[in-house]
Amino acid sequence: MARAKRGVKGRRRHKKWIKRASGAFGRRKNIYKAAVEVAMRGLKYSFKGRKLEKRIYRALWIQRINAASRLHGMPYGRLMAGLKRKNVALDRKILADLAVHDAAAFGKLVELAKA
Helix, strand or coil: CCCCCHHHEEEEEEEEHHHHHHCHHHHCCCCCHHHHHHHHHHHHHHHHHHHHHHHHHHHHHHHHHHHHHHHHHCHHHHHHHHHHHHCCCCCCHHHHHHHHCCHHHHHHHHHHHHH
């Protein structure tokens, strides 16, 4: 039986993985076996990173809301409970944006939550 060499298809497959590993150092960016390992690890981290990013942003929004609400004399937990009681349907992203860019509107929301 004749020996089957990889040819065009194999080279194309190898180049795909080597391109994905292009930012790696040393032989890890241009030796196929090492490039596959690096690229696979990178893909795992990118998947995990997309999930982590959501958590990190939510924590940042909560910190901003807490800091702004304490300036108005109300901690974060009581503010959120008060807004929920008044049926104010603003999420944390919008509240944090208001706290940073429009302090007057945020102050009105805090007063609403106090009442």
